[in-house]
Amino acid sequence: MTHVTDLSSAYENLRLELRRGCLALAVLAALRSEQYGYSLRKILADRGMAIDENTLYPLLRRLETQGLLVSEWREEDKRNKRFYRLSPDGKSILKQLLAEWRSINDSLAAIL
Amino acid sequence: MDLLDRYLHAVKFWLPKAQRQDIVSELSEDIRSQIEDKEAELGRPLTEADVEAILIRVGRPVLVANRYLPQRHLIGPALYPIYVFVLKIVTACYLVPWILVGIGLMLYSPGYRAAHGGGWVGALGAVWGGFWLTTLVAVGAVTVVFATLERGASKPGFLETWSPRKLPPVRDPNRISRADSIMELVANIVFASWWVLFMSSPIVLDRPDIRITLAPVWVYFFWGYLMTAAANVALGGMNLLRPNWTRAKAGFRLATNLCGSALFCTLTQSDILLNISLAPGSTADGQAIAAAINMWASRALPFAIGIGLVVLAVDIRRLVRVKAA
Numbered sequence: 001m002t003h004v005t006d007l008s009s010a011y012e013n014l015r016l017e018l019r020r021g022c023l024a025l026a027v028l029a030a031l032r033s034e035q036y037g038y039s040l041r042k043i044l045a046d047r048g049m050a051i052d053e054n055t056l057y058p059l060l061r062r063l064e065t066q067g068l069l070v071s072e073w074r075e076e077d078k079r080n081k082r083f084y085r086l087s088p089d090g091k092s093i094l095k096q097l098l099a100e101w102r103s104i105n106d107s108l109a110a111i112l
Numbered sequence: 113m114d115l116l117d118r119y120l121h122a123v124k125f126w127l128p129k130a131q132r133q134d135i136v137s138e139l140s141e142d143i144r145s146q147i148e149d150k151e152a153e154l155g156r157p158l159t160e161a162d163v164e165a166i167l168i169r170v171g172r173p174v175l176v177a178n179r180y181l182p183q184r185h186l187i188g189p190a191l192y193p194i195y196v197f198v199l200k201i202v203t204a205c206y207l208v209p210w211i212l213v214g215i216g217l218m219l220y221s222p223g224y225r226a227a228h229g230g231g232w233v234g235a236l237g238a239v240w241g242g243f244w245l246t247t248l249v250a251v252g253a254v255t256v257v258f259a260t261l262e263r264g265a266s267k268p269g270f271l272e273t274w275s276p277r278k279l280p281p282v283r284d285p286n287r288i289s290r291a292d293s294i295m296e297l298v299a300n301i302v303f304a305s306w307w308v309l310f311m312s313s314p315i316v317l318d319r320p321d322i323r324i325t326l327a328p329v330w331v332y333f334f335w336g337y338l339m340t341a342a343a344n345v346a347l348g349g350m351n352l353l354r355p356n357w358t359r360a361k362a363g364f365r366l367a368t369n370l371c372g373s374a375l376f377c378t379l380t381q382s383d384i385l386l387n388i389s390l391a392p393g394s395t396a397d398g399q400a401i402a403a404a405i406n407m408w409a410s411r412a413l414p415f416a417i418g419i420g421l422v423v424l425a426v427d428i429r430r431l432v433r434v435k436a437a
């Protein structure tokens with residue numbers, strides 16, 4: 001029973017590790033068009049990359065601090081929302097990251 | 113929305129002042145959107161229990177706030193293994209001997225018990241309280257040093273400037289160095305020679321002005337120590353020829369050290385000084401001096417036990433290691 005629990009916990013940790021690296025890429029790619037936090041979450045969830053609010057918002061802040069995103073508060077549907085989009089630097093980094101991701105993907109495909 | 117406002121207020125409390133409003137506004141917008149979506153899905157306004165379920169899923173306020181804060185640590189992953197290693201050394205070389213000596217004093221020193229209320233309870237309280245205070249100070253001091261190193265300017269240099277050439281060579285723990293064996297042989301031969309030459313008679317000093325006589329029980333200690341030294345010489349010789357620990361040799365070392373420790377502990381309690389005779393006309397009282405020396409020797413018992421236990425622990429660890437190999 002303990003062995004099964006350990007295996008399941010090991011799988012969960014590895015799965016989260018694998019996803020963590022992909023999330024930043026998914027967020028950057030999704031922000032090629034402007035989104036606010038909740039709409040971004042829904043887009044990602046619809047495409048099979050569900051992300052909870054406690055992961056997304058700190059990540060958005062970090063990416064904005066790094067200069068990869070720009071944001072502004074605007075009123076929409078009578079509520080203030082913060083809209084994010086890629087900065088020019090973000091676009092350049094996304095391009096490089098996508099190339100890297102494709103290279104990793106090709107390597108993995110060759111290994112598998 | 114009272115529940116949501118209370119929740120956001122609690123999250124706000126843990127956030128840095130500069131970002132507080134910004135983070136809470138964004139989180140508030142997200143949760144309100146979730147509530148609206150849920151209401152649309154159910155076709156009715158949410159009850160307090162529904163909102164509670166959403167907030168529980170979002171997470172405890174302090175944990176939610178923590179995700180927005182930079183990752184902080186007192187001692188980082190680079191220094192942590194060294195920190196644990198130093199704590200182990202402090203425990204083995206300072207805290208364990210401290211508690212052993214404390215227990216020894218409590219058990220065998222009436223003076224110590226008298227100084228702490230005269231009973232076992234007072235002495236136990238003094239040892240226990242002193243041990244925790246000592247542990248707190250020792251662990252606290254090590255932690256403060258490492259926390260300072262973690263933040264210090266010297267850290268990057270220390271961790272990044274290194275060479276594999278300076279790493280210590282891999283040592284086989286079961287290998288006995290020839291230098292150690294030679295040292296052991298020489299030390300035990302010198303000791304045994306001195307012992308036979310100067311300690312074989314119970315009259316250890318016989319001069320016109322002073323004569324020191326040991327109790328008849330000395331003969332047991334004389335032969336006991338001589339045999340222990342002879343055993344150590346034999347073991348040293350064997351170690352020199354075959355420089356590896358085996359179960360038999362590790363067991364033999366444990367036995368000789370056990371004998372040596374037991375002899376020493378017994379010696380402290382044996383009133384070994386029978387008499388000190390002084391020259392006629394001396395104002396000093398030889399019997400009183402002998403009694404005083406015996407008393408102070410008996411008070412050394414806790415330290416003798418403490419040292420003996422440390423030595424035996426090392427021997428037992430070696431024996432276990434050899435058995436496991």
